[in-house]
Amino acid sequence: MRERARHDRTTIYDVARLAGVSHQTVSRVINNELGVAARTRQRVLDSIQQLGYRRRSAARSLASSTSQTLAVLSTGGCSYGPSATVLGIHRAAARHRLAVLSSLLERHTASAVPGALGLLLAEEPMALIAVTDDEQAAGTIARICEQSRTPYVLTGATPPNNELAPHASVRLDQETAGQEAVEQLLARGARRIGYIPGPRFSADAQSRQVGVLRAATQHGIPLRRLPEGDWTVKAGFRIADSLRSDEVDGIVAANDRMAIGAIQALQARGVSVPGEVQVIGFDDGPEAALVDPSLSSMRLSFDLLGVMAVRAALDLTRGTASDVAIRSQFVERGSVRTTRTSLARIGDRRPAAV
Amino acid sequence: MRERARHDRTTIYDVARLAGVSHQTVSRVINNELGVAARTRQRVLDSIQQLGYRRRSAARSLASSTSQTLAVLSTGGCSYGPSATVLGIHRAAARHRLAVLSSLLERHTASAVPGALGLLLAEEPMALIAVTDDEQAAGTIARICEQSRTPYVLTGATPPNNELAPHASVRLDQETAGQEAVEQLLARGARRIGYIPGPRFSADAQSRQVGVLRAATQHGIPLRRLPEGDWTVKAGFRIADSLRSDEVDGIVAANDRMAIGAIQALQARGVSVPGEVQVIGFDDGPEAALVDPSLSSMRLSFDLLGVMAVRAALDLTRGTASDVAIRSQFVERGSVRTTRTSLARIGDRRPAAV
DNA sequence: GAATTGTGAGCGCTCACAATT
DNA sequence: GAATTGTGAGCGCTCACAATT
Numbered sequence: 001m002r003e004r005a006r007h008d009r010t011t012i013y014d015v016a017r018l019a020g021v022s023h024q025t026v027s028r029v030i031n032n033e034l035g036v037a038a039r040t041r042q043r044v045l046d047s048i049q050q051l052g053y054r055r056r057s058a059a060r061s062l063a064s065s066t067s068q069t070l071a072v073l074s075t076g077g078c079s080y081g082p083s084a085t086v087l088g089i090h091r092a093a094a095r096h097r098l099a100v101l102s103s104l105l106e107r108h109t110a111s112a113v114p115g116a117l118g119l120l121l122a123e124e125p126m127a128l129i130a131v132t133d134d135e136q137a138a139g140t141i142a143r144i145c146e147q148s149r150t151p152y153v154l155t156g157a158t159p160p161n162n163e164l165a166p167h168a169s170v171r172l173d174q175e176t177a178g179q180e181a182v183e184q185l186l187a188r189g190a191r192r193i194g195y196i197p198g199p200r201f202s203a204d205a206q207s208r209q210v211g212v213l214r215a216a217t218q219h220g221i222p223l224r225r226l227p228e229g230d231w232t233v234k235a236g237f238r239i240a241d242s243l244r245s246d247e248v249d250g251i252v253a254a255n256d257r258m259a260i261g262a263i264q265a266l267q268a269r270g271v272s273v274p275g276e277v278q279v280i281g282f283d284d285g286p287e288a289a290l291v292d293p294s295l296s297s298m299r300l301s302f303d304l305l306g307v308m309a310v311r312a313a314l315d316l317t318r319g320t321a322s323d324v325a326i327r328s329q330f331v332e333r334g335s336v337r338t339t340r341t342s343l344a345r346i347g348d349r350r351p352a353a354v
Numbered sequence: 355m356r357e358r359a360r361h362d363r364t365t366i367y368d369v370a371r372l373a374g375v376s377h378q379t380v381s382r383v384i385n386n387e388l389g390v391a392a393r394t395r396q397r398v399l400d401s402i403q404q405l406g407y408r409r410r411s412a413a414r415s416l417a418s419s420t421s422q423t424l425a426v427l428s429t430g431g432c433s434y435g436p437s438a439t440v441l442g443i444h445r446a447a448a449r450h451r452l453a454v455l456s457s458l459l460e461r462h463t464a465s466a467v468p469g470a471l472g473l474l475l476a477e478e479p480m481a482l483i484a485v486t487d488d489e490q491a492a493g494t495i496a497r498i499c500e501q502s503r504t505p506y507v508l509t510g511a512t513p514p515n516n517e518l519a520p521h522a523s524v525r526l527d528q529e530t531a532g533q534e535a536v537e538q539l540l541a542r543g544a545r546r547i548g549y550i551p552g553p554r555f556s557a558d559a560q561s562r563q564v565g566v567l568r569a570a571t572q573h574g575i576p577l578r579r580l581p582e583g584d585w586t587v588k589a590g591f592r593i594a595d596s597l598r599s600d601e602v603d604g605i606v607a608a609n610d611r612m613a614i615g616a617i618q619a620l621q622a623r624g625v626s627v628p629g630e631v632q633v634i635g636f637d638d639g640p641e642a643a644l645v646d647p648s649l650s651s652m653r654l655s656f657d658l659l660g661v662m663a664v665r666a667a668l669d670l671t672r673g674t675a676s677d678v679a680i681r682s683q684f685v686e687r688g689s690v691r692t693t694r695t696s697l698a699r700i701g702d703r704r705p706a707a708v
Numbered sequence: 709g710a711a712t713t714g715t716g717a718g719c720g721c722t723c724a725c726a727a728t729t
Numbered sequence: 730g731a732a733t734t735g736t737g738a739g740c741g742c743t744c745a746c747a748a749t750t
Contacts, residue, residue, distance in 0.1 A: 009419075009740095009741090011740090011741055011742080012741070012742070021713075021714085022714045022715075023714090023715095023741090024714060024743085024744095025712090025713060025714075027742070027743065028712095028713090031743090035713090036712075037711085037713090040712080040713080054472075054475065054476060054502070055476060055741090055742080056416070056476070056478060056740090056741055056742070057412075057476045057477050057478075058411075058412045058413075058415035058477070058478065058740090058741080058742085059412075059416050059719090059740070059742035060742055060743075061412035061719090061742090062410070062413050062718095062719050062720065062721080062741080062742070062743090063719055063741075063742040063743040063744075064719085064742080064743055064744080065363075065719070065743095067412070069455075069477075077441060078434065078437035078438045078440075083432035083437045086432075086458065087431060087432045087458050087460070090456070090457060090458040090459075094457065094459075094466065094469070094470060094473070097473065098473075099455055099473050099474065099476070099477055100455065100456055101423075101453055101455050101456075102444070102454055102456045103454065104440065104441050105444075105448075106441070112448065115448070116448060118408070119448070119451065120453065121408065122408060122409055122410070122411045122453070123411050123412070123423075123453055124410060124411075124412065147406070148408065233644060257644075260644055264646075286641065287640065287644050289587070290587060290611075290614055290641050290644065290645055291645060292618075292645070363719095365720055365721080366720070366721070367720080376734065377720090377735090377736095378722085378734075378735060378736080379733090379734060379735080381721070381722065381723095382734090385722090389732065389733060390733075390734085391732085391733065394734080409720090409721080410719090412719090412720080413719070413720035413722085413740090414720080414721055414722075415721090416719090416720080416721070416739095416740050416741065417721040417722040417739075417740050418721080418723080418740085419740070
């Protein structure tokens with residue numbers, strides 16, 4: 001035998017020796033397999049305890065060609081939605097006793113996606129969950145996963161048509177949310193509605209816009225489409241500031257930040273919110289409740305999105321591909337006027353989902 | 355040879371055959387080792403490219419008993435500080451081409467720490483970084499890491515005295531930040547300063563308080579210590595609301611949220627901020643700039659904290675233990691009065707760090 | 709025959725050393 | 730002798746099967 005640094009690590013062989021069984025029996029016990037006599041199992045468990053044995057997952061992965069690891073790639077930095085989604089993924093993964101390997105990138109670092117993905121895939125995760133609303137990044141992720149035959153779940157972006165690797169899509173039903181945002185303003189008496197869209201590259205922004213436009217069409221009201229913003233407060237301010245007085249009596253912004261900026265611009269010009277202009281944002285992030293007036297917003301269940309993404313990933317490994325859309329919820333706050341009439345009639349037209 | 359499902363996976367042996375070299379030479383190339391002839395290296399690289407070979411990290415870990423993986427355990431949920439720290443860790447890890455295995459828990463889930471840690475340690479990370487300001491959680495983490503001889507880095511909590519496993523501490527210099535917050539108010543004419551502390555279990559809250567109290571003592575001003583809050587806007591509101599009029603002309607709150615709540619309470623009673631009471635928070639999170647008046651805050655470089663934590667973790671694996679404190683920065687906004695006099699004289703007394 | 713336990717090879721790398729140029 | 734390349738065992742598990750109760 002060669003001279004190799006002898007580690008003091010305990011292996012299943014040590015446990016087996018102490019328990020007086022074979023290594024395979026120990027393997028059966030740590031994998032909770034059936035067909036081990038209760039007494040034997042107990043002896044093995046005692047030995048594990050006594051020696052402080054802990055299974056080496058690298059050895060297991062290598063031998064079984066499977067891992068108990070989920071990979072997560074997010075391009076959302078530390079902004080609220082992506083963070084909450086990633087947190088939901090972790091909660092669900094912990095419940096299934098899966099390890100989570102993650103790579104968090106910031107927006108506009110698409111060039112870093114292949115490198116990050118390579119690092120993740122080297123660990124051979126059972127599946128990869130992409131948390132991104134950047135269509136280009138999602139495309140890159142899908143392509144590389146297809147190449148390496150890694151099952152993947154997209155949250156927020158459009159799934160491709162490829163079929164080399166199993167994949168699924170979990171998303172928030174942003175279209176319906178966009179539609180409801182407009183309908184909430186209509187129900188509150190607004191008739192000249194302006195829409196501040198999010199950036200073109202964002203799938204989220206696109207679907208919200210589709211819903212907004214659809215609502216306007218369906219209800220036969222003109223929609224004032226404002227310039228595209230980049231999600232920031234500053235952009236919301238600038239865009240709302242360019243409006244002529246009286247041009248709108250309601251504003252839907254594609255996210256909370258831009259809605260907050262819009263409110264600030266209106267207030268700076270002495271326009272009352274919600275008296276003269278009502279405003280609704282998207283996300284219902286933590287800042288929505290803090291501003292004055294507090295911001296009404298379409299609440300998107302990012303946490304649930306993460307949980308469903310894990311479920312979809314596990315389904316994939318069992319051969320089932322899912323395509324889930326999660327419903328949003330209107331949160332009424334100070335930036336809109338209260339309404340006495342029930343909105344049920346308008347709201348109920350939406351298709352059920354989840 | 356037994357019948358075993360033959361995977362189509364390419365290994366270094368496949369690469370070696372194609373390149374006409376031994377598997378060891380391939381290993382040398384993929385590990386960037388010296389002493390491989392340039393021509394040979396190129397042939398191997400070409401073969402890797404051609405076959406789409408990707409190293410299996412499980413095999414590498416098993417054979418070398420080392421991994422290129424960093425484990426991260428956070429108890430901060432998706433709130434700003436912890437998220438930004440975790441993001442910083444990811445940025446730095448990516449730069450070093452390290453995989454990141456993470457477990458994100460929410461506050462008050464201390465009971466989940468051992469389970470989460472077990473899952474992480476099974477992967478045998480080169481080191482673990484704890485992102486928590488919960489002393490109890492940090493204690494548990496330290497104990498378990500010591501047991502399994504895993505190097506660990508604490509961010510935000512106090513390191514223990516154990517010496518079984520190498521460990522380091524990286525933190526934000528919260529004491530100095532607390533001191534400066536008070537001094538900024540003093541420099542702006544405030545003389546009756548109230549302090550809203552964070553929860554007792556939080557190490558962050560404790561160090562901020564130490565600095566605040568020290569500043570008051572040093573400058574010989576009375577400090578009105580208010581009841582302890584739980585970081586929420588609501589707590590800040592409640593605590594500030596319990597103040598008698600004129601009791602304070604300056605408030606330092608242990609975080610932005612509580613500071614925002616305090617401002618709202620004051621404004622609700624018709625007290626002008628910053629006219630009658632000036633307010634300073636901690637964190638400089640995204641909400642600080644959004645409220646009205648915008649909130650002055652002690653900016654803590656969470657991102658840098660994460661980056662330094664990775665550096666400390668790498669140092670640990672080379673046998674160096676570091677203990678780093680990162681300086682904070684005052685961000686002046688609308689919730690304090692402007693001052694014409696330079697603050698350099700008061701500010702300069704602080705010891706240099708990082 | 710059913711339930712339980714054991715045997716030995718193999719997963720894909722790295723390590724220590726040997727062999728070749 | 731220095732630079733480069735090769736050999737075979739071993740890391741700690743699981744797999745497929747065999748052997749035992």
